[in-house]
Amino acid sequence: MSPKQHRGEVTAEQLLDAALRVFAESGEQGLTVQAVTRASGVSMGSLYHHFGSLDGLVTALLTRWLERLLGEMVTALEQAESARDGVGALVRMYLAFIRDHRDVGMLLHSSRADQLGMRQARLLRDAQEARLTPLTAWVSGHVESGEIAPLPLSVLESLVLGPVVGVSRRWLTLGDVDLDEAARVLPDRIWRSVRADLG
Structure with a gap:
């Protein structure tokens, strides 16, 4: 260089x-x-x-922190022994990340990030392809093994991350959520929504 x-x-x-x-x-x-x-x-x-532009700067900042977040998500999943353990590890890791990086959490869950995400969703997703591939492979592997329900990946992503993002946003904006309690309760509730055996 x-x-x-x-x-x-x-x-x-x-x-x-x-x-x-x-x-x-x-x-x-x-x-x-x-x-x-x-x-x-x-x-x-x-x-x-x-x-x-300023939007270009904000997009680069979001990309930087999304890459770090996704990297930690991959690590959490790779260390899990089962699909259920992976869901729990992912939930706890995400909530800990938000607690440890409150300013970043505010940015990632801001209306500005939402607007940029809506306008540049494919660009942001393509930029994270290297990080998303292991996540996709992990989910697909557990769908094939019969642990996770055979739903579209986009639906599984929403079922797992939707509640975690919702709790994170509430903690960041209203502060009326106990993240420790959420980390205890959410993994089992989320697991029930994605496990293959719903009986």
Whole structure:
């Protein structure tokens, strides 16, 4: 890597870190080009050079943290001995991630992230393909073994992650959810919805 490329990477990282700080301190309304450049000490021209726009910067920030989240999800599943254990590990890992990275959780579950996700869903999904493939393979393997119900992957994803995302959003916005209790209760409830034997 040339010195110029290294400087470019450092500048991009400064902007990403500053964007998360600004979001955490000022919320969605405060996340502006001016606020990010002021917080990072990087010029507006550099922000546009590296990311094209504020949406480009936010998309890159979301992609960075989605990649980390998905990586931890894969690790949790790979260490599980059964499909049921995997569902429990995934639920506990997700809730712990949100607790440990509250600012990131606020960003990942923000209306801005939802808007970008709706507009660029395929782009974001394609960017995470390397991380999604092991998740898909894990689910498919347990469907084939007869542990998980043979439902479309999109439905299984919604059944597993829907309740976890809902609890996370509520904890982040209202704070009236006990995440420890959720981590105890949700795995079994979710498992019942995806197990192959529903009897």
